[in-house]
Amino acid sequence: MIGDNIKHLRIRHQLTQEQVAEHVNVSRQAVAKWEKGESIPDISSCTALAKLFQVTLDNLVNFDDSELGIGLPPKGKHFFGTVKMGERGQIVIPKKARDVFRLNAGDTLIIVGDEERGLAIVPEEQMSNFFTLVKTPLDDDSG
Numbered sequence: 001m002i003g004d005n006i007k008h009l010r011i012r013h014q015l016t017q018e019q020v021a022e023h024v025n026v027s028r029q030a031v032a033k034w035e036k037g038e039s040i041p042d043i044s045s046c047t048a049l050a051k052l053f054q055v056t057l058d059n060l061v062n063f064d065d066s067e068l069g070i071g072l073p074p075k076g077k078h079f080f081g082t083v084k085m086g087e088r089g090q091i092v093i094p095k096k097a098r099d100v101f102r103l104n105a106g107d108t109l110i111i112v113g114d115e116e117r118g119l120a121i122v123p124e125e126q127m128s129n130f131f132t133l134v135k136t137p138l139d140d141d142s143g
Helices: 002-012 017-024 028-036 043-053 057-062 095-100 124-133
Strands: 109-114 118-123
Touching: 002 017, 002 028, 002 043, 002 057, 017 028, 017 043, 043 057, 118 124
Parallel strands: none
Antiparallel strands: 109 118
């Protein structure tokens, strides 16, 4: 997986093997071997690669896009898998997503949508914080 991930990220970032090698302080041949799966980078090289490509170390090493064909998400962005909607519109939020965003049973979530971009689920607390940030002087005028 790591070799494929390095190659996909290198291509996505429009870098040559030589350029990646310079950033990571290894030879171009080392990068070529990683991409072919003939060897794997050491931990310091993995850390440098993750920083270069702006992905998490975990995703660099473990991300497998073979099922869905999507690329590695940038650091701070997540792909939690797919869910099926039930007959009454219910979905189950994957455990990893609940853990990352600290969602618990009973939490209020807000569903927002854009006809071109799709739906988003936002915790109520975050939406309240957003509305506080975008409050204008006209919002305070009660009179």
